[in-house]
Amino acid sequence: MSRDEGYDEAYDEDAYEESPAEAAHRRRRRKSLITVGVLLLALFFAFWWAYSYYKASSTGSSTTTAACRTPGPEEMTPAKVTVNVYNSTTRAGLAASAAQEFTAQGYAVGAVANDPLKHEVAGPAEVRFGPAGKAGADLVLASLGEGAVVVEDQRADATVDVALGQAYVKLGPLPGPADGRPLCTAPSASATPSPAAS
DSSP states (O other), rough: OHHHHHHHHHTTTTGGOOOOHHHHHHHHHHHHHHHHHHHHHHHHHHHHHHHHHHHHHHHHHHHHHOBBBBOTTOOOGGGEEEEEEOOOOOOOTTTHHHHHHHHHTTTTEEEEEOOOOOOOOSEEEEEEEEGGGGGHHHHHHHOOOOOOEEEEOSSSSOOOEEEEEEOOOOOOOOOOOSSOOOBOOOOOOOOOOTTTTO
């Protein structure tokens, strides 16, 4: 065997054995690369989720604003109805909490107190109004839902009295318009319940 052949055999790659220190270093390097890759992937998904959430929120806000409609001059809206909210039950705070619900829907809330007529109302409510308040009462009745009792009186103004009864739970949603879009109405100022309200 020549000298050159012996040199090649001594440095043959197949005959090379990796030291324990080199093997440990290689394993640590591989683990580090895997960890960095996982972190980068997690950051990518976090940014992608945040961007998707932001985009959906922006789109939803603009859609809601564009979807509402301005009511016509002859259309009855909550802002055109003054509602007096009375409690005809022994449930404390019922008139005050219901008045807040009416206010949130855009109604103008007048008196908030115990029922001056002291009627016993078994259903959800008794709705009282005069000839001038029929259109407003119809809107209120639609929000109250089934079971409300209609009482027509001879008052001259267009106010609507809502005497809450034992079956009242909460105010229902406003009736939707024919085209399905909500009205662009701002809520009226909050009513200040009278000391007698309950």
